Amino acid sequence: MLQFSDATRQQALALIEKYPRKSAAIIPLLHLAQKEFGWISEEAELAVAQLLDVPVVSVREVSGFYFMFHKHPPGRYHLQVCHNISCSLLGAETILDWIREHLGIESGQTTPDGLFSVERMECLACCDRAPAMLINDELHVHLTRDKLAALVEERRRQAPPPEPHPTDNHESMET
Amino acid sequence: MPQISLVSKNFQYPDQVELQAALSRGAWEQWKRVLAEKIPPAAIIEEVKAAKLRGQGGAGFPTGVKWGFVPKDSPKPKYLCVNADEGEPGTFKDRAILENDPHLMLEGVAITCYAVGIHTAFVYMRGEFYQPQRVMEKAIREATEAGLLGKNIQGSGFDLDVIVHMGAGAYICGEETALLNSLEGWKGWPRLKPPFPAVVGAFGCPTVINNVETMAGVPHIMRLGAAEFQKLGTEKDGGTKLFAISGHVAKPGVYEMTMGSSLKELIYDVAGGLPGGRRLKAVIPGGSSAPVLKADEIDVPLEFEAMAAAGTMLGSGAVIVLDETVSIPEVFMVTARFYAHESCGQCTQCREGCTWIYKISKKILAGHGQPSDLDLMLDLADNMNGKTVCPLGAAMALPTIGFLKKFPHEFLALMKS
Numbered sequence: 001m002l003q004f005s006d007a008t009r010q011q012a013l014a015l016i017e018k019y020p021r022k023s024a025a026i027i028p029l030l031h032l033a034q035k036e037f038g039w040i041s042e043e044a045e046l047a048v049a050q051l052l053d054v055p056v057v058s059v060r061e062v063s064g065f066y067f068m069f070h071k072h073p074p075g076r077y078h079l080q081v082c083h084n085i086s087c088s089l090l091g092a093e094t095i096l097d098w099i100r101e102h103l104g105i106e107s108g109q110t111t112p113d114g115l116f117s118v119e120r121m122e123c124l125a126c127c128d129r130a131p132a133m134l135i136n137d138e139l140h141v142h143l144t145r146d147k148l149a150a151l152v153e154e155r156r157r158q159a160p161p162p163e164p165h166p167t168d169n170h171e172s173m174e175t
Numbered sequence: 176m177p178q179i180s181l182v183s184k185n186f187q188y189p190d191q192v193e194l195q196a197a198l199s200r201g202a203w204e205q206w207k208r209v210l211a212e213k214i215p216p217a218a219i220i221e222e223v224k225a226a227k228l229r230g231q232g233g234a235g236f237p238t239g240v241k242w243g244f245v246p247k248d249s250p251k252p253k254y255l256c257v258n259a260d261e262g263e264p265g266t267f268k269d270r271a272i273l274e275n276d277p278h279l280m281l282e283g284v285a286i287t288c289y290a291v292g293i294h295t296a297f298v299y300m301r302g303e304f305y306q307p308q309r310v311m312e313k314a315i316r317e318a319t320e321a322g323l324l325g326k327n328i329q330g331s332g333f334d335l336d337v338i339v340h341m342g343a344g345a346y347i348c349g350e351e352t353a354l355l356n357s358l359e360g361w362k363g364w365p366r367l368k369p370p371f372p373a374v375v376g377a378f379g380c381p382t383v384i385n386n387v388e389t390m391a392g393v394p395h396i397m398r399l400g401a402a403e404f405q406k407l408g409t410e411k412d413g414g415t416k417l418f419a420i421s422g423h424v425a426k427p428g429v430y431e432m433t434m435g436s437s438l439k440e441l442i443y444d445v446a447g448g449l450p451g452g453r454r455l456k457a458v459i460p461g462g463s464s465a466p467v468l469k470a471d472e473i474d475v476p477l478e479f480e481a482m483a484a485a486g487t488m489l490g491s492g493a494v495i496v497l498d499e500t501v502s503i504p505e506v507f508m509v510t511a512r513f514y515a516h517e518s519c520g521q522c523t524q525c526r527e528g529c530t531w532i533y534k535i536s537k538k539i540l541a542g543h544g545q546p547s548d549l550d551l552m553l554d555l556a557d558n559m560n561g562k563t564v565c566p567l568g569a570a571m572a573l574p575t576i577g578f579l580k581k582f583p584h585e586f587l588a589l590m591k592s
Contacts, residue, residue, distance in 0.1 A: 065362035067344030127421035
């Protein structure tokens with residue numbers, strides 16, 4: 001059974017206090033769970049449900065609805081590339097092409113070494129600096145293929161020695 | 176020049192996010208004055224009504240009127256939800272406020288809560304707003320430590336807690352009742368109205384929901400007075416508006432304009448026109464839900480009524496400029512892909528309609544379309560336009576009608592004989 005660390009548990013209890021109803025903390029606690037475990041497994045849903053004293057189905061309904069909760073482990077560096085209008089006008093597809101050509105992955109997939117995953121994103125609300133993407137929680141803007149190559153290289157150097165990724169590649173999320 | 180600096184006045188200072196620097200530029204002064212002079216809450220609501228401040232999230236509902244709907248004698252607690260779920264494609268003006276001048280928004284929140292009798296405010300922020308979250312949480316911490324928020328503010332006996340609540344990647348949660356469901360820990364399905372949130376909102380209690388930019392206007396109304404503020408705009412739209420312009424323009428960005436300036440001025444005089452000497456093909460004037468305007472239709476005042484008269488909408492003030500090289504069917508496919516991805520699934524005609532329009536648009540781009548597909552998409556659009564629980568169905572229907580009726584030749588050109 002998956003357990004939150006003590007520190008996260010304390011954070012979770014403080015969050016629950018802020019709301020007039022415990023169940024309102026489902027999304028904040030799922031964010032905490034994802035931060036701690038990397039993704040939202042069924043065990044993570046159960047851990048959230050137990051802390052909140054709600055049925056696990058209430059948590060699962062929410063984790064399934066919201067796009068940001070990963071149902072599979074993403075790569076250590078999760079590239080979230082905006083493909084909406086303004087970013088498309090200024091080259092989002094060439095960014096996604098670079099990722100396919102150089103990392104061998106499409107939206108919803110992870111590299112075999114578990115370092116990088118990529119996902120197509122809807123508008124990130126920074127259209128004036130298009131094309132844009134998030135790498136984990138950092139925003140990167142005015143992307144070009146060269147800039148992306150440098151960002152990826154930098155992260156490869158930072159990363160510890162590769163471990164095999166826990167799961168195989170997954171189907172694209174695209175409709 | 177139609178450009179003006181009111182809400183955006185302090186965006187230029189990188190230290191404006193720090194409380195001390197913000198205070199030195201006049202932040203929180205109106206809040207302190209409201210408390211020190213014990214201005215009656217009803218007088219503030221009247222002032223905001225007279226200022227003709229309208230909701231800046233897209234719908235343009237008069238803000239003071241909205242506040243007035245909250246029952247005064249309710250025994251239940253009341254809540255404020257600040258809608259910081261900025262997700263309408265092309266829109267990035269709330270991000271500018273959240274990242275550059277969080278104290279301006281928070282001062283507006285404090286004055287609003289005092290006026291309506293609210294002691295808990297939630298800032299519902301989209302989950303991808305990592306940087307705005309960091310900035311806002313720090314600003315709340317600093318303001319609370321300085322006695323501007325929290326318990327017994329400035330010795331007035333008034334309490335106010337402000338809580339940042341992060342969403343998790345669902346455009347639909349920008350719709351106010353979906354936002355409420357999301358805040359309560361449900362999936363973001365919009366609610367039927369009535370009852371309206373002012374009466375039955377968050378946790379079953381009376382709730383005011385206002386956009387970030389609307390909140391940022393409130394301290395300026397208190398500083399300038401309703402008459403001065405209203406005069407910056409038009410008779411029905413008081414004050415200023417932040418426009419977010421992107422796409423094929425020389426200087427994309429957020430620009431503050433007086434209400435009623437023209438779209439053409441914004442594109443050519445303010446944002447520097449199109450780069451590379453290219454010609455304009457079309458403009459999406461109010462976020463991706465707004466029907467497209469052709470190049471010869473852009474001499475229209477940027478205010479709610481005039482844009483409606485031009486067959487489109489001011490929406491969130493997000494302007495996307497498309498130059499002559501753009502393929503309209505491609506932009507349309509990107510738009511449809513977005514709504515297909517973001518339809519919450521509650522109403523059949525929206526869930527199925529958005530998905531089918533997206534699939535047909537892809538088929539046309541792949542060269543497998545036929546002329547009757549255009550009628551089919553218009554029919555699907557008609558089935559969801561104004562016939563769903565929330566406006567997402569219309570947000571797909573309106574651009575569908577706009578693109579197909581104004582640029583049918585571009586779609587037909589992709590079809591074999």
